[in-house]
Amino acid sequence: MTARRARAFLSTLRKVERHLGVPVPARVKILRELEFDLEELRGRLEAEGLCPEEARARALEALVPDPGTLTELGELYTPRYRRLTGHLDQDVVRVLERSTLAIMAAGLLAAGALALSRADLFRDPSPFLWAVLALGGISIFLAAGEGFALWVKRDHQLSRGGPRLILALAGVTLGLGLFGALLDAYQLVATTGGAAAFMLPESFESFEWFARQAGLLTASLVLALAGGLAWFVLTQWLTLVSGARLDVLGLDPTATRQQEVR
Amino acid sequence: MTEKGFDVQDFARGIHELLVLSSLQTGEKHGYQIALDLQADSNDLFRFKHGTLYPILHRLEGEGLIKGSWSKDGGRRKKVYSLTGKGRKHLSGETGRVQEIVSGLMRLLPAPSEVPA
Numbered sequence: 001m002t003a004r005r006a007r008a009f010l011s012t013l014r015k016v017e018r019h020l021g022v023p024v025p026a027r028v029k030i031l032r033e034l035e036f037d038l039e040e041l042r043g044r045l046e047a048e049g050l051c052p053e054e055a056r057a058r059a060l061e062a063l064v065p066d067p068g069t070l071t072e073l074g075e076l077y078t079p080r081y082r083r084l085t086g087h088l089d090q091d092v093v094r095v096l097e098r099s100t101l102a103i104m105a106a107g108l109l110a111a112g113a114l115a116l117s118r119a120d121l122f123r124d125p126s127p128f129l130w131a132v133l134a135l136g137g138i139s140i141f142l143a144a145g146e147g148f149a150l151w152v153k154r155d156h157q158l159s160r161g162g163p164r165l166i167l168a169l170a171g172v173t174l175g176l177g178l179f180g181a182l183l184d185a186y187q188l189v190a191t192t193g194g195a196a197a198f199m200l201p202e203s204f205e206s207f208e209w210f211a212r213q214a215g216l217l218t219a220s221l222v223l224a225l226a227g228g229l230a231w232f233v234l235t236q237w238l239t240l241v242s243g244a245r246l247d248v249l250g251l252d253p254t255a256t257r258q259q260e261v262r
Numbered sequence: 263m264t265e266k267g268f269d270v271q272d273f274a275r276g277i278h279e280l281l282v283l284s285s286l287q288t289g290e291k292h293g294y295q296i297a298l299d300l301q302a303d304s305n306d307l308f309r310f311k312h313g314t315l316y317p318i319l320h321r322l323e324g325e326g327l328i329k330g331s332w333s334k335d336g337g338r339r340k341k342v343y344s345l346t347g348k349g350r351k352h353l354s355g356e357t358g359r360v361q362e363i364v365s366g367l368m369r370l371l372p373a374p375s376e377v378p379a
Contacts, residue, residue: 029341030316030320032339032341033293033316033340033341034313034316035338036292036335036338036339036340036341037292037293037294038294039338040292040294040295040340041294041298044294044298061311061312062294062297062309062310062311062312062313063293063294063297063313063315064312064313065312065313065314065316066312066313068312069312069313069314069316069317072317073316073317073320076317076320076321076324077320
């Protein structure tokens with residue numbers, strides 16, 4: 001009975017949703033509230049003796065927001081960031097956003113590099129380390145950009161491409177680190193003619209070699225883990241928001257991309 | 263509403279907000295219940311149409327004057343509102359102001375019997 005009643009207002013909810021310019025999580029809550037109120041008011045009016053059509057029409061008239069009310073709701077839920085930057089040239093804002101994110105990513109990367117150098121892992125770094133750090137920097141920049149769009153700008157019009165790219169970069173970072181370490185090991189074995197270097201723990205070259213590999217593997221592991229974590233959090237959030245929206249609109253969660261978070 | 267004098271639009275909005283707050287004095291309610299109670303208690307004088315209740319509720323919630331909470335009712339999620347301590351204080355202060363404005367208005371307006379037909 002609940003499902004049948006809920007369907008009675010689905011087309012209204014979908015129509016309202018199309019004109020409700022608020023972030024998706026708030027939109028879902030407004031639609032859920034509206035649906036419950038519509039159902040309850042219709043039930044109440046029917047109990048008072050109105051015919052179902054009349055009760056439905058009265059409930060819609062009382063509760064379904066008109067364009068002016070939708071605009072008012074939209075203004076209420078305008079993210080603070082948009083209120084602050086709304087009067088500025090949006091091209092300038094975009095450049096400032098990207099610059100800030102790039103500086104933040106570079107700062108985080110520099111802090112990581114500093115920690116590695118303090119641990120004396122940069123004395124003789126593997127050439128692969130620079131590529132790993134560069135990929136990590138790009139991942140951090142992308143993750144910060146997606147997070148900023150989702151939680152500061154409250155813009156849910158994101159495709160899954162961003163998180164997937166972050167995950168792919170994390171995989172490449174880890175792969176590059178492992179490949180670099182293996183290649184270094186292969187070169188060492190090739191130049192020493194066997195495992196001789198590993199059998200001399202007091203050897204300075206041996207320590208340097210291990211330190212170089214430790215630096216490369218630590219950096220690639222940490223950056224890959226951070227990228228994987230960013231992918232997980234972003235994907236889970238998008239799935240949650242998208243699922244809630246599809247649920248309230250009675251759409252199939254396994255359906256096409258057009259139904260995904262707008 | 264401003265400290266001295268008032269903006270008519272702000273006043274009208276303030277009145278609606280006060281009505282919602284006063285309706286919640288008796289306990290927590292759903293949005294539609296607030297609308298129905300106000301309509302009934304005012305003999306149909308105050309009717310919320312076209313969802314105009316929602317921006318009021320959500321604004322009051324954003325200002326911390328009322329608190330919205332979700333619960334389940336037969337598998338459906340419902341949102342009920344209740345008055346907060348801040349809302350109670352606001353209601354008491356603003357009710358006094360509205361009464362002041364209304365009595366000032368009544369002093370300016372002639373009695374119906376004094377108006378020539």
